[in-house]
Amino acid sequence: MNTRPPAEIGARLQDVETPALLIDLDAFEHNLRRLADKTKGMGVRLRPHAKTHKSAVIARRQMALGAVGVCCQKVSEAEAMVNGGVPDVLVSNEIVEPRKLGRLAALARQARIGVCVDDATNVDAISAAAQSYSSTIDVLVEINVGSNRCGVDPGEPALALAQRIARSPGLRFRGLQGYHGKAQHIRSFEARRAAVAEAVEKARDTRALLARHGLDCEDIAGAGTGTFAFEAQSGVYTELQAGSYIFMDADYARNLGEAGGPVEEFVHALFVYATVMSTPTRERLVLDAGFKALSFDSGPPKIADLDDVEYVAGSDEHGNVRVTPSNRPLTIGDRVRLIPGHCDPTVNLHDWYVGYRGERVEALWPIARGPGY
């Protein structure tokens, strides 16, 4: 495994080896403060999603600004967070393998641990794991609020699961998980708001149904970088799980704000640093960063700072870039900063964050990357 970082503290940015994952620390800190400021006094808690960054260093920075803990999607992520000093982790996802449930129950001896369920037999399995470790695991019922991924339907199916959790030894019923993933990337402000309004209604009705059966929801959890303001204003959601806001990416930057222009709440803080490795024609050059340095699930990266060049096609280790022949600012050895199409799976390709301020490398933070088993 290649765990040597691509730079040293104090190095000049231009001397970082490529491809490398850069954090512009000023921009990152701006984003950190921005979400904390925007949600202050709104009566909601922040529990940012660590699936984005997979870094306990960043999680602790988020908590220092008021976050109550973080979310994860995988047990391995939760372990990395707890081992890195995060005392409160919600796995906002279903965990079904017996070995993983054992690890989760063991972790609940060290930190406050929550997990989501959408299946009755899974409730029983989590209860058995918790009893085996004499630990207590908080459990949320995931309801499908519109994304059609995991989750039971709102209403009666959620009630049945909540009742089962409430009577299961080792478990504590905590509330509802209702994340509308698809709404995050709806471009129109009004359409995003409308999608979240439907999710809020489902969560509100289910909460009321549970209350009529004597089950109180401490948490109604969800929201992401594209919609958090709507959930925060809903009067229903209690915890916000935005993750990408710390970094931004090309896809989130395509969302539109209330006035119809680009959303400008957060700024690009994450880049893949790449080198021009070939200039075969006047119209085309090649970068040293492709599928193994950038995730293309939301399209190719944007090239920062330069308007007349476009990353048009990637391959495993290369990026083909179209340049305007009349104005060719780049030559072999030049560096460019790429804005990833999608930040989370791009982060997952790298072992190190190279944090820089101005032109100097200031931080090297390891990434608990991996497929997450």
Place this chain on the structure above:
Amino acid sequence: MNTRPPAEIGARLQDVETPALLIDLDAFEHNLRRLADKTKGMGVRLRPHAKTHKSAVIARRQMALGAVGVCCQKVSEAEAMVNGGVPDVLVSNEIVEPRKLGRLAALARQARIGVCVDDATNVDAISAAAQSYSSTIDVLVEINVGSNRCGVDPGEPALALAQRIARSPGLRFRGLQGYHGKAQHIRSFEARRAAVAEAVEKARDTRALLARHGLDCEDIAGAGTGTFAFEAQSGVYTELQAGSYIFMDADYARNLGEAGGPVEEFVHALFVYATVMSTPTRERLVLDAGFKALSFDSGPPKIADLDDVEYVAGSDEHGNVRVTPSNRPLTIGDRVRLIPGHCDPTVNLHDWYVGYRGERVEALWPIARGPGY
């Protein structure tokens, strides 16, 4: 960094934690032998591409069957190969950063190292690095044979570079690199053959031009899993750089053979093992493997062994699977083997190969994964 493997030697396959990268060792060994057998007596050398596997263990297995060494795309890959016991590595790619050239020149003190160039200033930089370490680096001129990525045009531009290499201290001119990447994935057998025929002509003509100027090409290198038989029969290519043949993937399996049916030279030996984590409706279930466990650049994975289920959409940690309602063979906790759309960038998402034979885990091989700096 999560370097704990997802299984133990001797474990039952069904107890491997997911998502995990599996190698069916019988199928893998079949593929290893198959390429060696098919090219035996054809007067070409095998230099398989280690960009596919990033494993010195696998490289040494390839050499035990006759390969003369391996190719890499990155200096970090070359370091991993040499450190893992491979004495002969060709970087079939351009390396331009001064730090990386220093590392390459240092590595050439430990092993036979080759690299490709498509730029005169790069030739000078490699020469300077080699002199600085008193090492000798073999250099091939990369020519563009049809992929329009790196490489100079065949003919005079290649001659100029070859002459420059030949007179540069510390460098040894070795020949031409002419890899037709785009031809690998042309579905029709005849169209693939025609594309390679054009590449062969460009390489032959350039070789002849260089010979007229007193420069002999020890190697004409290229070819991949989709076309190697054509280059092997060309009488021009001397080294074959196929990589994916050891594993296969869904994309290569879409290529057609001479009779119009699927190519059956190699079998699927690489899988991502996944678990059914949610069964929200009768038509749909969710797997625990998405963009962080599988590369989607060549489409979603295929589900092995099962005909009535389809992986229709991925997200970061999930896969949505469509099932035939009348016949639902899968339930929560069940495991499935996924055939990746594209093997190389999928391998790069994992830290460990879990090699199994029958139903038992037999090998755990670390992967020198990473963006490759």
